[in-house]
Amino acid sequence: MKKVFSYFFLCMAAFLILSPFLYALTVSFETAAEAAAFPPQFLPTEFYTESYKKAMDTAPIFSFILNSFIVSGLVTLGQVITCSLAAYAFSFLEFPAKKALFIIFLSTMMIPWEATVIPNYFTIRALEWIDTYQGLAVPFFASAFGTFLLRQYFQTLPKEIFEAARMDGCGPLRFFITMVLPLSRPALATLSVYAFLTTYNQYMWPLLITNTDGMRTVQIGLAMLQWDQGISWNTTMAGIVLASLPTVCLLIFGQKQLVRGLTSGSTKG
């Protein structure tokens, strides 16, 4: 009996959490009149898909999504490279000033992006990178958080394999590429999922850096579907559903990685 209650409460909570998105999904399948009706219609009367067509006609959603994928992919790749190199140095190599350099990495986490956004905008403008993929992606290629995440994992690898490899005449770079990276696939997957999701959902930077439809990322492009005179709610919601599909899939299939990434800060120092 107690179990029945537990499941009942879990279902209620799940429904409440999902309800904003479920309602958006419902409205996206309603006609414009149904979507604007009062009292609101919580279920569509028919499976109306015109709003998706209208959303795609009004805004080039797939090209926006493609832009977001390119930028998020670039950032993910960039972070995997820079973070794994740095994490390798911090966990396997001995060198002077290691601690000081580590603190430099640490200190970047205390500087909010918003406090540096004006000079960064100037930099990108001076490089003539406004409205380019590199302008959107390059500033995020390094990440202290990602470095710590990988370092934590690298430190669980047995030190003996490093010694053994050195005995066999394997240099540090070869050891990094042939041993450490393949052994660290789970941690690299965590970093990738995390980096991709955060970049895909970025808002302020792409808003500043892009100014043509051809370069807009999907989060900024959605504004073209913002409800106003010509556009009704069903179209807006159809756009949101389309824009959210990639991240919803990422959450469902990459949840294990994502949870590891998000909680790594809270469980270990």
Next chain:
Amino acid sequence: MLQLMRGLAYLAPSLLLFACFVFYPLLKSMSLSVFNTDLLGQETTYAGAKYYKEMFFAPQFLNSLKATLLFTLYTVVPGIFIALGLAYMANWQLKGIGFFRTIFAFPLSIAVAGASMIFMMFFNPSAGVFAYFLQLLHLPSISWLADPKWALVSVSLVAIWRGLGFNILVLLSGLQSIPKHLYESSSIEGASSFRQFIDITLPLLSPTLFFVFIVSVINAMQAFGEINILTLGGPSESTNVIVYSIYRQGFFDLNYSYASAESIFLFLIILILTLLEFWLLERKVFYR
């Protein structure tokens, strides 16, 4: 020396990027804040503390500060309470609980733009869901985003929903790290689950709770998307939080010096909060 060169070689890509996009712009923000600037952002004449004085005496900045603090209060406290309840449920040992955990994490996958636009539909005064519920409950109608008294609450609702996924996942991992035998032995002594929650769960979860608290405060201080989409800082400046003010001063009014002074102020607040977070993590490791 060779060792140093080798170490630096691996760190170079990150260090170079940090230098260009983190440290240089921070120093540049500092210098912009003490110089007068032209419309392109070139420093012209030294201004000293002029912009900081202007900032601290401007009612507009005090208003931004108030809006930021209220937004933090509205989002952090309810956000953590709701997430705690849900994380507690997500920790029940039941078949299929993984399915519910995925659903509880769901808001993570909806970006700020989408979430804000969905809530905009809810807030719609003539046909929105919230208006309908208020009517059902015979409550007076609220013009959510147009009323200076309610606009900040409205944007906070979006931020609370968006933050739930992260808060639940972190609190859940905290709950899972509490040793099971503590519950078992207290069950034998006949403690109710409420007593167990107060006597075992809360004290052992407190470091995680504090971590979530600090991270939530940092996130709340940096909120921007909800406000840019839903209210543009209005009505009558009631949602003009610090980050939004930096954005508007810097990119619309081209008042770079003033915006930079605000940036440095924001930096100092986040700096203190982050140090607090690190100190907490240190202590936690120490206790293990």
